Amino acid sequence: MTSLTDRKNAAISRGVGMTTQIYADRAENAEIWDKDGNRYIDFAAGIAVVNTGHRHPKVIAAVKAQLDRFTHTCHQVVPYENYVHLAERLNALAPGDFAKKTIFVTTGAEAVENAVKIARAATGRQAIIAFGGGFHGRTFMGMALTGKVVPYKVGFGAMPADVFHAPFPIELHGVSVEQSLAALKKLFVADVDPGRVAAIILEPVQGEGGFYPAPTVFMKALREICDEHGILLIADEVQTGFARTGKLFAMEHHNIAPDLLTMAKSLAGGFPLAAVTGRAEIMDAPGPGGLGGTYGGSPIGIAAAHAVLDVIEEEQLCDRANQLGNRLKQRLAAIREKTPEIVDIRGPGFMNAVEFNDAKTNLPSADFANKVRLNALAKGLILLTCGVHGNVVRFLAPITIQDEVFAEALDILEASILEARS
Numbered sequence: 001m002t003s004l005t006d007r008k009n010a011a012i013s014r015g016v017g018m019t020t021q022i023y024a025d026r027a028e029n030a031e032i033w034d035k036d037g038n039r040y041i042d043f044a045a046g047i048a049v050v051n052t053g054h055r056h057p058k059v060i061a062a063v064k065a066q067l068d069r070f071t072h073t074c075h076q077v078v079p080y081e082n083y084v085h086l087a088e089r090l091n092a093l094a095p096g097d098f099a100k101k102t103i104f105v106t107t108g109a110e111a112v113e114n115a116v117k118i119a120r121a122a123t124g125r126q127a128i129i130a131f132g133g134g135f136h137g138r139t140f141m142g143m144a145l146t147g148k149v150v151p152y153k154v155g156f157g158a159m160p161a162d163v164f165h166a167p168f169p170i171e172l173h174g175v176s177v178e179q180s181l182a183a184l185k186k187l188f189v190a191d192v193d194p195g196r197v198a199a200i201i202l203e204p205v206q207g208e209g210g211f212y213p214a215p216t217v218f219m220k221a222l223r224e225i226c227d228e229h230g231i232l233l234i235a236d237e238v239q240t241g242f243a244r245t246g247k248l249f250a251m252e253h254h255n256i257a258p259d260l261l262t263m264a265k266s267l268a269g270g271f272p273l274a275a276v277t278g279r280a281e282i283m284d285a286p287g288p289g290g291l292g293g294t295y296g297g298s299p300i301g302i303a304a305a306h307a308v309l310d311v312i313e314e315e316q317l318c319d320r321a322n323q324l325g326n327r328l329k330q331r332l333a334a335i336r337e338k339t340p341e342i343v344d345i346r347g348p349g350f351m352n353a354v355e356f357n358d359a360k361t362n363l364p365s366a367d368f369a370n371k372v373r374l375n376a377l378a379k380g381l382i383l384l385t386c387g388v389h390g391n392v393v394r395f396l397a398p399i400t401i402q403d404e405v406f407a408e409a410l411d412i413l414e415a416s417i418l419e420a421r422s
C-alpha cells in the first residue's frame with residue numbers, strides 16, 4: 001500500500017516544506033492525535049496560530065453560530081456588523097492614543113503587502129527598509145522584505161525594487177544597537193535618501209529569524225528616526241500578537257505606537273484572518289477600491305476573532321503567558337547547568353527560545369537544535385526550530401495549555417536536550 005508520505009510526495013509540490021510526518025486526525029487545546037491514535041503535545045500551535053488552544057470551545061461556538069447564519073457575502077458587496085465591530089475593538093486595543101482604522105485580509109503576508117501599499121499611498125514615497133533575519137511572508141513584497149535568502153528568495157527572480165535591509169541588533173551575534181543604527185544611517189548616506197523612504201518595517205520580536213527581541217532603546221531610536229524624516233513605522237505583529245509576549249501586542253512592552261500594525265495568526269484562533277490597524281488618516285490614504293479582497297474579513301474568521309479577544313481577557317492569557325514563560329525559562333536554566341551547548345535562553349512572555357552552539361567549536365549548531373527537535377518528536381512533543389543559523393528551538397505552545405500537560409512537555413524537553421548530547 002502506498003504510504004501517505006509517498007502520496008504526499010507524488011501529489012504536492014516539494015516547495016511546501018513539512019517538518020513532521022504526522023497526519024492530524026483531531027486536536028484539542030495543546031494536544032494533537034494522529035490517524036493512528038498517537039498523541040502529541042503541540043508546542044508549535046500551527047506556527048503561533050492557536051494561542052487560545054486548538055478548538056477553544058468559545059471560538060468553536062462562535063464559528064458554529066456564524067455558520068448557521070451566513071458564511072460569505074463579501075464585505076465589499078454586502079457588509080456585516082461584526083466586521084465593523086471587530087475593527088472598532090482592534091482600533092481601541094492597538095497601541096497608540098490616536099484615532100485608528102482597520103482593514104481585514106486573510107493572511108499575514110497579505111497584511112504586510114497592504115501595510116506597504118497604505119504606507120506608499122500615505123507618504124507618496126517608494127522605499128521600504130526592513131531588517132536582516134526578518135520574516136514578512138512569501139508573497140513578492142513579503143519575500144523582498146524578508147531578510148533571509150535560503151529558502152525564501154532562491155529561484156524566484158527579481159524582487160520588487162526599493163527594498164533595503166539594515167542589520168537587526170543581536171548582541172549575541174556581535175551586532176549592537178549602536179552598530180545597527182549606524183548601518184541604518186549609512187544606508188541613508190550610501191543607498192537611499194530618507195526623504196524617499198515610506199516606511200521602516202520590523203517585528204518587535206523576530207520570529208522565524210530566531211526569536212530575538214528588539215531592545216526598547218532600539219525601538220525608541222527607530223521611532224525618532226521615523227519622526228525626523230517623515231517615515232512611517234510598521235510593526236509586524238503577525239507572530240508576536242495576541243498575548244504571546246505577555247501583552248496583547250508586543251509593542252506595548254516599549255510604550256511606542258507604530259503608525260501601522262500588521263496582525264494575523266492567533267487573531268482568529270485557527271481561522272484565516274489578518275488585519276492592518278493604523279492611524280486613521282494614513283489608513284484612509286488609498287482610494288476606495290484600492291484595498292480589500294474577496295475573502296478579506298471572512299465572517300467565519302471575524303466571528304472567531306471576537307471570541308479570541310474575549311478568551312484572552314476572560315482567561316487573563318497575558319498573565320498566563322508570563323507565568324508559563326517563567327516556568328519554561330527556569331527549567332531551561334536548570335538544563336543549561338548540564339548543557340554547555342545552550343548559549344542563550346530568552347524571550348518575553350511565552351515567546352521563548354533556546355539557542356545552541358556546538359560545544360567544541362562554539363559555532364551555531366543547527367544539527368544540535370534539530371536533534372533536540374527530533375528527539376522530542378519521537379517522545380510525543382512537537383517543537384519548531386528557527387533562526388538564520390537554524391540553531392534555535394522556539395516554543396509556541398498554546399497559552400491555554402493545562403498545567404499537567406505543560407509539566408509533561410518540560411520533562412520531554414529536558415530528556416530530549418540531554419539525549420542530543422550523547
Ligand code: PMP
Binds near residue numbers: 109137203207208
Ligand atoms: N510576518 C511575520 C512576522 C510572520 O511570522 C509570518 C508567518 N510566519 C508572516 C508575516 C506571514 O504570514 P502568513 O504565513 O500568514 O502569510
